[in-house]
Amino acid sequence: MSPVPATIIARRAQLDATSALGLHLPDGRDVLLVTVHGKISAFVNRCPHQGVALQAEPNVFLEAGGELIQCAMHGALFLPDTGECVFGPCQGRHLEPVAVSVDAEGNIQLAGE
Ligand code: FES
Numbered sequence: 001m002s003p004v005p006a007t008i009i010a011r012r013a014q015l016d017a018t019s020a021l022g023l024h025l026p027d028g029r030d031v032l033l034v035t036v037h038g039k040i041s042a043f044v045n046r047c048p049h050q051g052v053a054l055q056a057e058p059n060v061f062l063e064a065g066g067e068l069i070q071c072a073m074h075g076a077l078f079l080p081d082t083g084e085c086v087f088g089p090c091q092g093r094h095l096e097p098v099a100v101s102v103d104a105e106g107n108i109q110l111a112g113e
Contacts, residue, residue, distance in 0.1 A: 007025075007110045008108065012102055019035055019036075020061040020062050021034075031044055032054065043096060049090035050073065068080065082097075098110070
């Protein structure tokens with residue numbers, strides 16, 4: 001049986017240029033990718049407070065300092081490594097993580113595929 005080809009969802013260079021990307025995956029999930037201090041994180045784009053998408057403008061998911069993920073609706077702040085909300089109405093709750101990996105060519109793909 002041949003291996004299932006990995007699903008490439010973005011390229012590292014895209015993310016390096018913008019620090020954050022919103023994507024609609026073939027499986028129907030809306031996800032956000034961010035890079036903070038060179039580490040890529042991915043989460044389902046749904047705030048645990050009211051279940052809405054986090055961004056008010058395309059690909060804007062980080063607060064002005066570029067260190068934390070921010071929900072544009074009520075300003076909740078999330079750690080980019082764990083998705084934990086550290087400020088705002090959903091403090092202590094988490095964004096749902098999406099496992100991704102980066103291959104040698106800089107392709108970001110869903111992990112485990
Ligand atoms: S919907 Fe995100 S903080 Fe309220």
